[in-house]
Amino acid sequence: MAEEMLRFEGVAKRYGPVVALNAVDLTVRKGEFLTLLGPSGSGKTTLLNVIAGTVAPTTGRLWIGGRDVTDLPSSERRLGMVFQNYALFPHMTIFENVAFPLRVRKLPWTEIKRRVAEALVLVRLPDVGARKPRELSGGQQQRIAIARCLVYNPDLILMDEPLGALDKKLRDQMQLEIKRLHSNLGVTVLYVTHDQEEALVMSDRICLMNAGRIEQLGDPHELYFQPKSMFAADFLGDSNILDAVREGDSGLFRAHGGLAVGPFSAPGLPERIKIMIRPENLTTSGMAQAIPNSVIGVVEDIIFIGRVTKIRVRVEDDVVLTTTRLTTAEDLSLAPGTLVRLVWKSASVVPLQ
Amino acid sequence: MTQEAGRRSPLSVAVSIAAWFAYGFLVLPSLIIIPMSFSDKDEFVFPPQTLSFYLYEKYFFESNWMAATVESLKVAAGTTTLSVALGVGAAYALTRTEFPGKKLLTVFLLSPIFVPVIVVALGLYLYLGSARLTGTTFALVVGHTVVTIPFVIVTTLAGLRHIDRNLEVAATVMGASKWTVLRRVTLPLLRPTILVASLFSFLISFDEVVISYFIANVQRQTLPVRMYSSIHWEISPVLAAISALLTGLSLVVCLFVAFLQKGRAVG
Numbered sequence: 296m297a298e299e300m301l302r303f304e305g306v307a308k309r310y311g312p313v314v315a316l317n318a319v320d321l322t323v324r325k326g327e328f329l330t331l332l333g334p335s336g337s338g339k340t341t342l343l344n345v346i347a348g349t350v351a352p353t354t355g356r357l358w359i360g361g362r363d364v365t366d367l368p369s370s371e372r373r374l375g376m377v378f379q380n381y382a383l384f385p386h387m388t389i390f391e392n393v394a395f396p397l398r399v400r401k402l403p404w405t406e407i408k409r410r411v412a413e414a415l416v417l418v419r420l421p422d423v424g425a426r427k428p429r430e431l432s433g434g435q436q437q438r439i440a441i442a443r444c445l446v447y448n449p450d451l452i453l454m455d456e457p458l459g460a461l462d463k464k465l466r467d468q469m470q471l472e473i474k475r476l477h478s479n480l481g482v483t484v485l486y487v488t489h490d491q492e493e494a495l496v497m498s499d500r501i502c503l504m505n506a507g508r509i510e511q512l513g514d515p516h517e518l519y520f521q522p523k524s525m526f527a528a529d530f531l532g533d534s535n536i537l538d539a540v541r542e543g544d545s546g547l548f549r550a551h552g553g554l555a556v557g558p559f560s561a562p563g564l565p566e567r568i569k570i571m572i573r574p575e576n577l578t579t580s581g582m583a584q585a586i587p588n589s590v591i592g593v594v595e596d597i598i599f600i601g602r603v604t605k606i607r608v609r610v611e612d613d614v615v616l617t618t619t620r621l622t623t624a625e626d627l628s629l630a631p632g633t634l635v636r637l638v639w640k641s642a643s644v645v646p647l648q
Numbered sequence: 649m650t651q652e653a654g655r656r657s658p659l660s661v662a663v664s665i666a667a668w669f670a671y672g673f674l675v676l677p678s679l680i681i682i683p684m685s686f687s688d689k690d691e692f693v694f695p696p697q698t699l700s701f702y703l704y705e706k707y708f709f710e711s712n713w714m715a716a717t718v719e720s721l722k723v724a725a726g727t728t729t730l731s732v733a734l735g736v737g738a739a740y741a742l743t744r745t746e747f748p749g750k751k752l753l754t755v756f757l758l759s760p761i762f763v764p765v766i767v768v769a770l771g772l773y774l775y776l777g778s779a780r781l782t783g784t785t786f787a788l789v790v791g792h793t794v795v796t797i798p799f800v801i802v803t804t805l806a807g808l809r810h811i812d813r814n815l816e817v818a819a820t821v822m823g824a825s826k827w828t829v830l831r832r833v834t835l836p837l838l839r840p841t842i843l844v845a846s847l848f849s850f851l852i853s854f855d856e857v858v859i860s861y862f863i864a865n866v867q868r869q870t871l872p873v874r875m876y877s878s879i880h881w882e883i884s885p886v887l888a889a890i891s892a893l894l895t896g897l898s899l900v901v902c903l904f905v906a907f908l909q910k911g912r913a914v915g
Contacts, residue, residue, distance in 0.1 A: 347821055369820045382814040396822035396831070447822070458900045606864040 306355030333504035375444030735800025783865035807841030
């Protein structure tokens, strides 16, 4: 296991009676890209501010690069930070902006010039040094902000929703750009976002946060396919969530709507659980023969979202399952009211605690 | 919009006319001074019979007028320096730090705005008098600073609110000390604000009569005090020339400030 870059132990933050952060333990490895994902108010921004040193934790300690920085001011934590609104100094040129952290460190002038030039090449904007920030587009300004972080090799780079102010297309492009810089340079990044897709695309690991706690920590694949809680299943992607009751001793459960699911290998599941199936793991099939792991329902509506089509199927009076699949021409012939059979692999059913 | 373009109610027309009359009544006396200042007589004449710079020459070449002007310039420069140094510092401390009694201190610092000037003047006279400082440039600077500091603080507070806090956080995270952040980020961004505050401090000090009248003595008078005394003793028409110059100065400063604000809105 790689060297650790950031460690939290029991870090909590209370504002009077309000608990913004509830005893968080977390370790980020050197060179890792870890995303704090969660809705607003989940504590991810508070956690970031505790690391940045702008908010002091009520209890707990944190280490960056092996140093206990709990009581150190922001300026001595060897951090870099990228903000949603770029936070470039409007009164300085791009060169002066990128040179700022180096000048603070009193490096010799020739080295400053060399390193700024290198950083600008890294973000593919080598010729904008003489311009002012307001002369650049939003995407370019954010690249400069990233260059300003890379130029002094901080131990850890914090990114606070850095792509939040950009439009969809630019955001997709910048996601890959940041990913490229991360893998080429081996920097450690702690990224904050509320956009689940962004988290899935970019992260080595995702730390899903809810109500001031860590809900689940794992790689994107794990979070998507093995969510542990209702919250995790619901927050990442679409999901069908059903109540299920234990049936016998074999570990099998019967879900509401008559679906037999399991057996689950997870130990110690209670009598009543919730189960989740991703819409893309449900497929439709002909009515001809009975198949295990299937259920019959009536097509309620068909929603065309371009690349994929979403079909809602009523399998019980109060149970509607959603299935998605790549759009094909024959989907157009599928009409509401048609009887269909929904089929799933037993491994794609996930028990939630 | 439609109200403007279409018919206006008789009441709104009447209000407009009344407002313009009141405005004219207030501004006219200042404007009448200007043609009077180009007279060539040693008395107030309106309208002037011939145009000349006679009164301006008298102002510029009579030593006692120049002495008062120099004193006013010295006091205004000192007041500007002192009130900007203290006021900007106070505003920075009030917005960027937390300490008990902050609200109370804010009210205290701004209190000269609420206290009648004559009361401030009397207080300063008694205080500076007991310290044997009345009649000094220093006393005038101190007196004027009491009045100008609230303006500097209010202007700077507004300016600081316009600065994105993330810029200071960014600089700090990059390793800059508090002092470096202030010197390299906050103050440069505050420059237009400081310029405006300086100009107004200068103007307020240069025009100030009440406090100066209490603190100054016969040997060391500011220009407005000298003018006020002159009304009592000689009624010199040179006053018209000086008034015209002062109006011009105020106008230039205000236009410059308006220009600055516009530039900032665009930038």
